[in-house]
Amino acid sequence: METKGGFYISQIKQLQDRIFERLLAENGIEISGGQGRILFVLWKSDQLTINEISAQTSLAKNTVSIVVDGMVNKGILTRQTNPRNRRQAIVSLTDYAKSLQTKYKTVSQQMNTLFYQGFSSEEQAAFEQFLVRILETLIKEEQTYKKTKED
Amino acid sequence: METKGGFYISQIKQLQDRIFERLLAENGIEISGGQGRILFVLWKSDQLTINEISAQTSLAKNTVSIVVDGMVNKGILTRQTNPRNRRQAIVSLTDYAKSLQTKYKTVSQQMNTLFYQGFSSEEQAAFEQFLVRILETLIKEEQTYKKTKED
DNA sequence: TTAGAATAGTTCTATATAGAACTATAATAA
DNA sequence: TTATTATAGTTCTATATAGAACTATTCTAA
Numbered sequence: 001m002e003t004k005g006g007f008y009i010s011q012i013k014q015l016q017d018r019i020f021e022r023l024l025a026e027n028g029i030e031i032s033g034g035q036g037r038i039l040f041v042l043w044k045s046d047q048l049t050i051n052e053i054s055a056q057t058s059l060a061k062n063t064v065s066i067v068v069d070g071m072v073n074k075g076i077l078t079r080q081t082n083p084r085n086r087r088q089a090i091v092s093l094t095d096y097a098k099s100l101q102t103k104y105k106t107v108s109q110q111m112n113t114l115f116y117q118g119f120s121s122e123e124q125a126a127f128e129q130f131l132v133r134i135l136e137t138l139i140k141e142e143q144t145y146k147k148t149k150e151d
Numbered sequence: 152m153e154t155k156g157g158f159y160i161s162q163i164k165q166l167q168d169r170i171f172e173r174l175l176a177e178n179g180i181e182i183s184g185g186q187g188r189i190l191f192v193l194w195k196s197d198q199l200t201i202n203e204i205s206a207q208t209s210l211a212k213n214t215v216s217i218v219v220d221g222m223v224n225k226g227i228l229t230r231q232t233n234p235r236n237r238r239q240a241i242v243s244l245t246d247y248a249k250s251l252q253t254k255y256k257t258v259s260q261q262m263n264t265l266f267y268q269g270f271s272s273e274e275q276a277a278f279e280q281f282l283v284r285i286l287e288t289l290i291k292e293e294q295t296y297k298k299t300k301e302d
Numbered sequence: 303t304t305a306g307a308a309t310a311g312t313t314c315t316a317t318a319t320a321g322a323a324c325t326a327t328a329a330t331a332a
Numbered sequence: 333t334t335a336t337t338a339t340a341g342t343t344c345t346a347t348a349t350a351g352a353a354c355t356a357t358t359c360t361a362a
Contacts (some may be wrong), residue, residue: 033161
């Protein structure tokens with residue numbers, strides 16, 4: 001069978017990023033897609049290390065490091081060394097970031113409605129279960145690769 | 152319902168790109184993900200304009216323009232002005248690009264097998280149908296936006 | 303304890319990506 | 333025709349992204 005799930009995923013990612021950033025901008029929220037993903041995980045659980053953010057967003061850790069830099073400069077995040085393990089940087093939300101959450105969620109909801117246009121609840125659930133399964137496979141592969149590389 | 156399809160899509164995109172590029176590199180194919188997507192559409196139908204490639208990959212046309220530049224420099228593509236419409240650039244595969252296709256397809260197949268690990272054929276088909284529906288929604292939205300903007 | 307290994311981030315470099323503004327060409331309407 | 337509009341790409345600028353190599357810190361085994 002000729003499948004092209006990966007190609008579709010890339011296309012959807014491209015489009016949703018552009019559309020979502022426009023929606024955010026239209027609502028006065030000057031946050032890009034990559035920044036949004038970092039906020040998304042911090043809103044669920046504040047004070048994460050770079051590695052934890054990397055794991056939860058699937059962004060490379062150096063990417064997280066740099067995006068966090070930019071967000072610190074914009075007053076969205078703060079970064080502090082963990083006194084108990086001075087290798088770690090603990091990234092926290094500023095009050096400003098917290099104040100954005102409600103509005104951001106509203107826009108996310110709009111985006112979500114568009115994204116799942118024509119989908120029943122059951123279809124949404126089925127689709128997301130597929131995504132989670134693929135995600136788990138790829139995460140496992142990535143971890144296996146990292147272990148293999150240590151030789 | 153709390154859905155996060157968009158977030159999963161971004162994560163999957165990130166991981167699959169890194170994994171696929173590694174697979175390609177391990178097989179001696181020095182082509183990045185974005186370049187691969189352009190080749191993918193050209194292998195299906197050679198001699199496309201920048202706009203056509205943009206539409207079929209969902210990359211912005213200036214992105215396509217720049218990535219094609221790089222691929223021309225690497226001897227993968229050629230770019231010629233269409234004599235019938237000198238605004239258009241016709242992008243074509245070189246013999247070198249054509250020679251890569253078989254090997255590239257083999258690696259794509261490997262990637263695909265990993266991606267759909269544990270999926271039955273029916274599940275793959277169901278999943279891809281969901282993807283196509285979402286893609287169609289987003290493409291329509293993008294087109295509507297572009298028309299609206301012309302005021 | 304201390305030398306070597308492991309861990310956590312950062313920096314360096316290069317490519318990917320797109321919005322806005324631009325140039326060149328073609329199509330259309332007066 | 334010619335002035336206006338539309339189309340096709342490109343350039344400019346900025347951010348996103350990651351591999352490789354690096355620094356600093358902590359852990360571990362002898």
